[in-house]
Amino acid sequence: MQLKRLRVAQLRRFQQPLELADLAPGINLITGPNESGKSTLVRAIRAAFFERHRSSSVTDLQPHGDSSAAPEVELEFCWQDQAWHLNKRFLARKRCDLRIDRLASAASTEASEALNGDEAEERLAELLGFSHPGRGASKAEHWGIPGLLWIEQGAGHELREAVAHAGNHLHSALGGELGELGEVASSSGDAILQAVDTQKKALLTATGRPHGDYKTQQQALEEQRRELTELDARITAYRDQVDRLATLRQQHAEDQRDKPWEALRAQQHAAQAQLDQVEQLQQVQRHDEQQRGPLQRQLDLLRDQLDGFEQQRKTLEQRQVAEQKARDQLAALSAREPALAEALAQAQAAYQAARARLQQAQRQQRRDSLQQTLAQLAQQLKALDHSLTQARKVQAELLEQRQQLQRDQIDPHLLEELRHAEQARSELEIRRQGIATRVRFELRPGQQLTLGNTTLADSGEELLLEPAELLIPETGRLQIIPGGEDLSALAREHQRLSERISALRAQLKVADLIEAEARAASEQTLTAKIQANQALLSSLAPEGIELLAQQQQALRQQQATLGAELEATSESLTKKPADHTRSATPNQALDADSALDPNQAEAQLETAHQALDLAEKAQKDHQLALTTAQSEARSSANERQRLQAELEAPERQTQLHSLNQALTDALAEQQILAQRIEARQQQIEAARPEILKQDVGRFASSAEQSESAARARELELNRLESHLEALSAEGLEEQRAECQLACEQLERAVHELERRAKALSLLQTLLRQQRQALTQRLQAPLQTHINRYLSLLFPHAGLSVDEQLIPHQITRTGNAGTEHELIDSLSFGAREQLGLISRFAYADLLQQAGQPTLIILDDALVHSDSHRLAQMKRILFDAAQRHQVLLFTCHPEHWRDLGAAPRELFSESSL
Structure with a gap:
């Protein structure tokens, strides 16, 4: 089969017609960049053959955004001295026309044949070996032989499903070569296998277990055997029960004579009396144990208080060590001060010397620059004097507003910081009020108290944020120290915020936040006015007259300034500069009369500045560090003096003596209580109360069990006598004989079915072995074609196929000897290469069977390395000697040595 011409119109990106004509019988290399329409042409070929012309499921063929388009595909191809012309249109004005003409070189005189609609589509499906879907779009399972030979982009490695869908056609091709042998292996042998399998399934499941009548008979046999076993057990039980009856009669007579439960109950009562005495001792013991808790808590409290006194002593020692350490650090820092002052003086002198050298060099450079700049300024001023005659009123007003803005301008960052500080202080004040000590008072009429500097009368409430004294007339004074570390920290934070607010107000030059906000608002208003005047000035002078006026004034000032600077610079250059290098190092000294490089002088200045x-x-x-050390020394001394005064106070010594005496008394009382508890505990443990409880329970349980066992034996004796009387009338021996006979009959039937099932299994195995041998003979032609191509890619390798004619395993020689690898375990590129080789072999096989072949490759072998790609090109060229190949690619540079001229899509003529 040779495709001669392809034409598409209104199909996806090809809204205008595109035609590929004069397609070669071998390789046709069609190139183009991504999105140029290569895959669209492949889709068009598939649609021409696979899709029903009346299908409404092919809207993907329409150009984007054009729902009224009617995609059209036109094909011309040759097959067996016939020219086939297919024209198919989808969606709008649907049609399918097929015309078959005899070639001029053919000897036949048959007339042309024209087919339309479904008839034409069925003729194409019969020719190429595919099928149409009942409804909807065509899918892979319908594509048959073309689905195997027409490879979509990225699907070269997917072979299993394609072979499965084309399996019947491949078997037919193989069967054509081997005659009836192929039919037996592919289809005729299925009837025999199916018959054997059906009969086997009637007796066995897929896992080999009994099924159907075989299972029913086997279950009946098992049931009969269970019944026989049950009868044997019942007969044995009857005999055991007769023996049990004699034993029960003897035991019942002994119970009535001895009555052992009465002696056990007497032992129970004696053990209970001993247990009651021990429980009285335990109750007294629990009372003494309860006294231990309060006594131990008293001891813990006394020890904690003594530990507190000891901790104060250790803290004093730590404070003394810290005080000495702070004094040593202060002395060391003071000793370093003269050397640091000397180093600073030397650095300052070196900096001044470097600065003088840089100024001298800059004056020399500045003089030359000033002369050139003054000449340029003279020309600029001459041009500006002519331009500045208008807009003076607006300019003066704008100048005044800018001056006022300069006076009223306020730093927004400082203002924002002032706002945050004010807010933080307000929030802090609320927190201080929340945790402050509250003193509520309610005094009798005429009575007064003095709290700090405040006189309290009647009733009310005071908040204390700092320590204060409460004076009670004719009684004394109370010192109230509010809060703790939190309140002190809040007070320090409050003071810090107040100081920062004062500093910010001073920087902003305002009395409070209200004045600062007013100045900020005034600045915004003034800025708006300036912007309005600037807009007005721009409308009066579109070319920026006011700016030119400012430039004129600036240039004049600059001219005067530069003139004076030039004169001063010239004079300064005629004088020797002051000697600033006397205190500098010898390397820094420089003759003032010599020419100086400003860059070098600036580098020296930067070095001196860094130093x-x-x-x-x-x-x-x-x-x-010195200030910190002084503060720490003072703080350590004060803290040490305070702790030392507390430790040397007389009342502390009295309190310490009292605590030691109380601890001694409590320890003595604890020892007496412990001795009493220990002695009683020994008495309790000697009595073993848990064993006494066990004895009471054991004797009670034994008496109850003994009496219950006697009653149970009496009941069992009566029941067993009645039961044996009933069993003697059932005839168990006769029932067993009948069951034995039925069991033997079922065993013969099951044995017969088992023999039949084994015979069918053996027959099925032999048939499959025979079919496997025939299948291997059928695979031989396909294996020959595969080996032809495989030797070009992997010399001395072998590729085996399974019963479904799908490549299964590759065998080749590696570093470790012969290697066997499954196809699915190979890399993507290797699987794609073997997939193409297999498809070429299928094409050869189909061609020998007289069926048409056409190979379409859409961007194939993109995952192959350069060596493998070179070998695959040899394979592809060899296959093209027998089949037409359409190779679509976006990498024409990879196929320059393929032996086919590339056809660029963009260069094809549009009709």
């Missing part, structure tokens, strides 16, 4: 910064930072760090 000065380091010296100043060292001095600042030293001062901070």
